[in-house]
Amino acid sequence: MPKSKPSIAPPAAHADVQSALRTLEAGSNGIAAISAALQGPLAPAFVAAVELIREAKGRAIITGLGKSGHVARKFAATLASTGTPAFFVHAAEAGHGDLGMITADDVIIALSWSGEQPELKTLINYAKRFAIPLIAMTSSATSSLGAAAGIVLELPKAREACPHNLAPTTSTLMQAAMGDALAIALLESRGFTALEFANFHPGGKLGAMLKHISDLMRSGDAVPLKPVGTVMSEALVEMSAKGLGCVVIVNASGHVAGIITDGDLRRKMRSDLLTVSVDEIMTPSPKTVRSDALASEALEILNSAKITTLVVTDAGKPVGILHMHDLLRAGVA
Known part of the structure; x- marks a missing residue:
């Protein structure tokens, strides 16, 4: 047995x-x-x-x-x-x-x-x-x-x-x-306040979470920008040159009108993609964050929206761009 x-x-x-x-x-x-x-x-x-x-x-x-x-x-x-x-x-x-x-x-x-x-x-x-x-x-x-x-x-x-x-x-x-x-x-x-808390916690993950977005974002020429009406072939060149997998679209007054990401390209793939206007492909009113916000706030937005990039704005105009990789490098995520 x-x-x-x-x-x-x-x-x-x-x-x-x-x-x-x-x-x-x-x-x-x-x-x-x-x-x-x-x-x-x-x-x-x-x-x-x-x-x-x-x-x-x-x-x-x-x-x-x-x-x-x-x-x-x-x-x-x-x-x-x-x-x-x-x-x-x-x-x-x-x-x-x-x-x-x-x-x-x-x-x-x-x-x-x-x-x-x-x-x-x-x-x-x-x-x-x-x-x-x-x-x-x-x-x-x-x-x-x-x-x-x-x-x-x-x-x-x-x-x-x-x-x-x-x-x-x-x-x-x-x-x-x-x-x-x-x-x-x-x-x-x-x-x-959280800002006072940051003064006492400059190191480690707490310190990273309490950094301002302005300390972590890409700014100046590093931000991929194109105006509304741009043909997609030019927008794709800008996306590739900046290497962030996106391009921010601004209107005539310089305010954020939309964003085009790698995901948008996959979802809206078509035979005439290179010749159409960015207006047809972009996602309007993208997620944004203020430059004086804390990194912890940006992380919460990225996670809740399940996205990897945020447009950093000042009075509605883009002043930078923040990628999840920027938060990872800073030790926030």
Whole structure:
């Protein structure tokens, strides 16, 4: 008799997958608890924290230790990149000279789930001595940290995803979520724009997405242009010479009237193609983009319209042309 194959459990029933699902569920419950608290007792403290940080003459000093310290470092980076001057101070290093980084104009935001880390005492005393506002992000308003703080962002107590309820998992996710919530509330209350965001993110894909079209487009003689009434044989020469697979058609006033692409040629192939006017072949009112728009906007237009080229205009007149390849080279797409 042939040997029967061992039964294989469905992937979703695998113990590792079930463990991951329990972890995600625990994290989701933690985030849901914060959302509920923000619609109740946590709201006044949250509003007060946003106002205090926004109105501070100095910077937001984010501090913490252990896993809370790692979250605090990320929180500081998020604030700094979204218009709120901020930096991280390690709670343990503060008492060894780093207190000198903190001024009376600053606001200290201390992260500690228990609120009882002894290393925070040095920072607490320093804040009291120089009347530096202190915001606590903790799960216990009655802890040493909570009692010392002027504003307490008391996070709901939640079980860690760790089966022993020990390893910081749900708690650090909740701290990170609250940090993001504060950063975005500050961003929106300041009216922080995408252009300001670009100033802080000149590198990487984010920087590329925030470049202006004028930085990436082809302009001048590189733009394939022909007036209405041109015969197709001349338009094809222009298309070939510029190597962009298209030619922009302009009217007598210099405004964009249409565009002819390789696709138009395939769709409208005919025996007299070379002798007819571009007016018969062109696609009128092509997709355009302003030269001061962001590269991310151009990418969205290209993807949604399923095209590869955009005419760049200023008051309806072509000033450049942008190809998907230009975005690829810049690292946008």
